[in-house]
Amino acid sequence: MFPMELGVNRKGNPPHFSPAQANKVSHNHQATLPKKSSLNRRKRKNSSFKNQASKIGKRKLSQDNNAKQNLQLKRNLSAKKSTNFKSKSKRKNHQHQRKNPLRNFFWLTIYALTIIVATSTILGTAIAITKSLNITSPESNSANLTVPENAQNKAELEKLFKVSSLGKEISLLKVELEKLAEQYPQLEPEMFLVDLDTKGFVSLQGNKAIASASTIKLPILVAFFQDLDRGKIHLEEQLTLTEEIIGSGSGNMQYQEPGTKFSALEVADKMITISDNTATNMLIQRLGGQEALNQRFMDMGLTATRLQNPLPDLEGTNTTSPEDLGNLLVKIDSGELISLRSRDRLLHIMNNVVRDTLLPQGLESGAIIAHKTGDIKSVLGDAGIIDMPNGKRYIASVLVKRPDNDPQAKEFIQKASQTAYQYFKKHSQTSSFSLDKDD
Structure with a gap:
């Protein structure tokens, strides 16, 4: 009969009843109390489950955020290491390039001296042989x-x-x-x-x-x-x-x-x-x-x-x-x-x-x-x-x-x-x- 029993009217205010209606409503309310209590317990249970799910979700979200932050941190560290390695490699290459001319010059000098000594030895031997011919x-x-x-x-x-x-x-x-x-x-x-x-x-x-x-x-x-x-x-x-x-x-x-x-x-x-x-x-x-x-x-x-x-x-x-x-x-x-x-x-x-x-x-x-x-x-x-x-x-x-x-x-x-x-x-x-x- 009353669509808004034990509830509120559409404007959000408590309804107004006559005495007869009030008694009836009271009776009905008493009859429906166990059902309402069970519903409330279900709602509280659902609310608790939602809260727990929400907490779990927030915790998972927090973990995901932490994982993302850790991943980003690792990437940043890796990029920094790569940059440092490239910088060190460039410095080493630069030092190697500076050392290479000196090293090449050193070996070229040794090679030239070896050729000069060998040539002098051969010519000296040949001249000694010619002198032994004793042309007068x-x-x-x-x-x-x-x-x-x-x-x-x-x-x-x-x-x-x-x-x-x-x-x-x-x-x-x-x-x-x-x-x-x-x-x-x-x-x-x-x-x-x-x-x-x-x-x-x-x-x-x-x-x-x-x-x-x-x-x-x-x-x-x-x-x-x-x-x-x-x-x-x-x-x-x-x-x-x-x-x-x-x-x-x-x-x-x-x-x-x-x-x-x-x-x-x-x-x-x-x-x-x-x-x-x-x-x-x-x-x-x-x-x-x-x-x-x-x-x-x-x-x-x-x-x-x-x-x-x-x-x-x-x-x-x-x-x-x-x-x-x-x-x-x-x-x-x-x-x-x-x-x-x-x-x-x-x-x-x-x-x-x-x-x-x-x-x-x-x-x-x-x-x-x-x-x-x-x-x-x-x-x-x-x-x-x-x-x-x-x-x-x-x-x-x-x-x-x-x-x-x-x-x-x-x-x-x-x-x-x-x-x-x-x-x-x-x-x-x-x-x-x-x-x-x-x-």
């Missing part, structure tokens, strides 16, 4: 020859490399030549022979410097063809004879009038074929003079070859050695010093030497020799490349120191040439090849 100047009435030390050391090293490229010494031939030399006690022969096929060699005092006489014209001819290859001179170039370069002795150019012109090829040809001294002096002048040629000789690897005076050098001040002449011929044969075309022209000139009384007399018919002789009263010599009919090719260089114009020097050179020729004829070993025949 010839005995003559003139002052002894003195070669600048640095240039001589350079030439000696080149000579060592050249000797190392040869094969074994031919002992049997050496014994035969030594026995021949014993038959001429008044002579002082020096010899150097090379088998161009096997690289075997013989040297009897071959490295000893001796007066060159006209054999020095051979390296001058090589220098001429080197300049021809380099375009510094031309075969048809005209050279003028002057009074101050006229030389007495061998040759016929000395009888020409000063001012006469000759082609460069004609001058070179006369220097070798008839051993013209005036032609030699003309080429010495055209090629730059004595000192320039002496440097050229050292560049060729010649250790004892040196110009001291113009031709004729009757006192024997110009020097060479059998090994110098022999090694020069080896290089000519291999085309090492000049072009092949110049080599062919040079050998053609040397094939036409007029004087044939020395090495050519020990050869048999059919042999070909390209050579250059030398003759003054104290020294007689001949050096050349010999081609045998069987294809063998070898080099012979013989210089003999003698009493004034002793004719036995000529005889010795002829017999030495014959001995070498017969040995190579008997022990011939040439380079050959065969072509496979078609089946």
